[in-house]
Amino acid sequence: MKNILIVAPTERENKNIRIAIERKGESLKNRYTVAYSGIGKAAAAATLTRHLLQAEQPYDLVAVIGYAAGTLGFKQGEIVVPNRVQYHDADIPEGFIPEVSDPRNLAGDENVTVFTGDSFVNARSVAEIKARFGVERAIFDMEIGAIAIACEMCGNVPLLAVKVISDVPEDGHTELSYDEFANSWLDFTPILDEIEKR
Numbered sequence: 001m002k003n004i005l006i007v008a009p010t011e012r013e014n015k016n017i018r019i020a021i022e023r024k025g026e027s028l029k030n031r032y033t034v035a036y037s038g039i040g041k042a043a044a045a046a047t048l049t050r051h052l053l054q055a056e057q058p059y060d061l062v063a064v065i066g067y068a069a070g071t072l073g074f075k076q077g078e079i080v081v082p083n084r085v086q087y088h089d090a091d092i093p094e095g096f097i098p099e100v101s102d103p104r105n106l107a108g109d110e111n112v113t114v115f116t117g118d119s120f121v122n123a124r125s126v127a128e129i130k131a132r133f134g135v136e137r138a139i140f141d142m143e144i145g146a147i148a149i150a151c152e153m154c155g156n157v158p159l160l161a162v163k164v165i166s167d168v169p170e171d172g173h174t175e176l177s178y179d180e181f182a183n184s185w186l187d188f189t190p191i192l193d194e195i196e197k198r
Helices: 011-027 041-054 123-133 144-153 175-184 189-196
Strands: 003-008 031-036 061-070 082-087 110-116 138-141 159-167
Touching: 003 011, 003 041, 011 031, 011 061, 011 189, 031 041, 041 061, 041 144, 061 144, 061 175, 061 189, 082 144, 082 159, 110 123, 110 144, 123 138, 138 159, 144 159, 159 175, 159 189
Parallel strands: 003 031, 003 061, 061 159, 082 110, 110 138
Antiparallel strands: 061 138
C-alpha cells in the first residue's frame, strides 16, 4: 500500500476528488491524503512543501489532479497523464538557469508535456508556446512545474499528474468554456483510477 498525497489546486477539484475517494472506500489499494493548494505556482509549491515536511510518514508519490487546457487534438473530458513538465512563462535560455528553465520528468506514461505558467492560456498564447518549444501536442496548467521543484527539494518524491481536458483554446474555448465544463464534469473516479494504477 502506497502513501499518496493528492494535490488539488481548486475548491471544485478538492471536493470532487474527496468524493471519489469516499465512494471507493475500502476498495482502494492505496492510502490518500488530499491537500487543497490554491491556484498558481507559489501557493501550490508552499502547500506541497508544508505537507511533505510535516508528514508523519513519508509519501511514496505526489499526484496533482484536476482540469487543464489542451492543444488541438485533445477533446474535453479526455484524461491525460503526461511524462514531462516545463514552465512556459520563464523567458530564460534553456540550460542557463536549469532549475527554472529546463523540463522535468513526471511519473506519467504519455509522451505529453504539461506547460505551467501563472496565467490562463488562450489561442494566441498556445500558438506562441507551441512555436517557442517546437511542440504540437501539450497541456497547460498553473501549478505542476512549481510542485515538481518542491518534490525535488523535499526528497525527490515521485510526481504524477492526472488531468482532464477542460478546454481547447485553439477550438475557440474560453475561460467560460472551462467554467461550464468544470461545473458539469464532477465525477473524479476516472482520475482516481489512474492514480490507483501506479
